[in-house]
Amino acid sequence: MRRTVAAGVLAATLFAPFAIAACSKGENQPAPSSAGSSTSISIAMIPKGTSHTFWQSIHAGANRAAKELGIELIWRGPLREDDRDSQVSEIEGFISRGVSGIALAPLDEAALVGPVDDAIGKKIPVVIFDSGLKGENYVSFVATDNFKGGQLGGERLVESMGGKGRVVLLRYAEGHDSTTKREEGFLAAMKAHSTIEIVSSNQYVGTDVEEAYKRTESILSTYRKPDGTLSIDGIFCANESSSFAAMRVLKDNGWAGKLHFVGFDSSENLVKGLQEGTLDGLVLQDPVKMGYLAIKTLVAHIKGEKVERRIDTGVAVATRENMDKPGMKELVHPDLAK
Numbered sequence: 001m002r003r004t005v006a007a008g009v010l011a012a013t014l015f016a017p018f019a020i021a022a023c024s025k026g027e028n029q030p031a032p033s034s035a036g037s038s039t040s041i042s043i044a045m046i047p048k049g050t051s052h053t054f055w056q057s058i059h060a061g062a063n064r065a066a067k068e069l070g071i072e073l074i075w076r077g078p079l080r081e082d083d084r085d086s087q088v089s090e091i092e093g094f095i096s097r098g099v100s101g102i103a104l105a106p107l108d109e110a111a112l113v114g115p116v117d118d119a120i121g122k123k124i125p126v127v128i129f130d131s132g133l134k135g136e137n138y139v140s141f142v143a144t145d146n147f148k149g150g151q152l153g154g155e156r157l158v159e160s161m162g163g164k165g166r167v168v169l170l171r172y173a174e175g176h177d178s179t180t181k182r183e184e185g186f187l188a189a190m191k192a193h194s195t196i197e198i199v200s201s202n203q204y205v206g207t208d209v210e211e212a213y214k215r216t217e218s219i220l221s222t223y224r225k226p227d228g229t230l231s232i233d234g235i236f237c238a239n240e241s242s243s244f245a246a247m248r249v250l251k252d253n254g255w256a257g258k259l260h261f262v263g264f265d266s267s268e269n270l271v272k273g274l275q276e277g278t279l280d281g282l283v284l285q286d287p288v289k290m291g292y293l294a295i296k297t298l299v300a301h302i303k304g305e306k307v308e309r310r311i312d313t314g315v316a317v318a319t320r321e322n323m324d325k326p327g328m329k330e331l332v333h334p335d336l337a338k
Contacts, residue, residue, distance in 0.1 A: 047077040061291030105130035109177040129294040132177035150185025160280035164195035165233030212245035240265035
């Protein structure tokens with residue numbers, strides 16, 4: 001009989017039961033290491049960063065899975081989401097340490113290929129989560145459908161603008177697979193509406209909030225009219241830090257509520273902006289579920305069980321009207337209890 005992996009059930013209202021179904025192992029997928037007992041399994045989890053609410057939510061889900069499985073979870077990541085060298089060093093350190101497996105959210109879809117190949121070469125399986133990696137040399141990819149997320153954000157912006165207007169895309173940073181796909185999805189949604197004009201789609205604001213604030217203010221100021229208002233109708237940001245920076249720029253310059261704005265991911269500040277009407281929508285992932293399934297999937301593989309090659313953790317759009325409804329409320333206010 002084929003063995004499948006039951007992923008388990010999270011908190012009753014967080015998300016519905018789900019399972020990691022069996023599938024064929026890819027040609028380049030590493031062979032599972034010897035099963036052993038759960039107590040002998042140590043998993044290193046390396047996020048892109050550690051400061052944002054999104055990563056704290058990932059950590060909460062991963063901790064829950066680790067406790068259920070009775071394994072050791074080691075959480076280490078860079079402070080800044082542009083510190084590729086730090087991620088490389090972490091992987092090298094965990095290879096030397098000889099952990100049972102690595103769960104990685106790559107800061108760069110190309111730069112992290114070599115270190116992941118090194119881990120696989122040492123018989124340390126790797127699960128990729130949140131953001132994609134070029135090539136096929138990993139066990140599974142656990143993430144949001146980011147292109148779909150960008151499309152949903154674009155459709156929400158079009159809806160809030162009444163179907164017409166001038167929009168600006170504030171890109172995040174080059175080399176990040178997840179945000180690039182969101183930006184591509186957003187642009188695809190915009191191009192489906194002939195009454196929407198994309199006035200800027202190639203300007204990056206960066207990974208740091210303060211840097212993003214300065215660049216966003218500079219970009220938007222080019223559209224300032226003599227009366228101080230802006231000659232654009234909507235903006236879209238593809239992650240938590242750039243969304244927060246843009247929200248601050250709008251408030252500080254008196255533009256909040258005077259143009260339409262859709263951001264990505266949840267945080268206390270962004271939720272407040274949604275409640276106040278500064279934001280027309282927030283595209284929300286399920287980071288708790290993502291962290292939980294990344295660990296469940298990796299441990300299942302280590303124990304010799306077959307796992308899905310691609311696991312979609314879902315995406316939705318929160319508005320002021322639906323943010324307190326069952327299902328959406330848990331995404332707006334993720335449970336960070338360890």
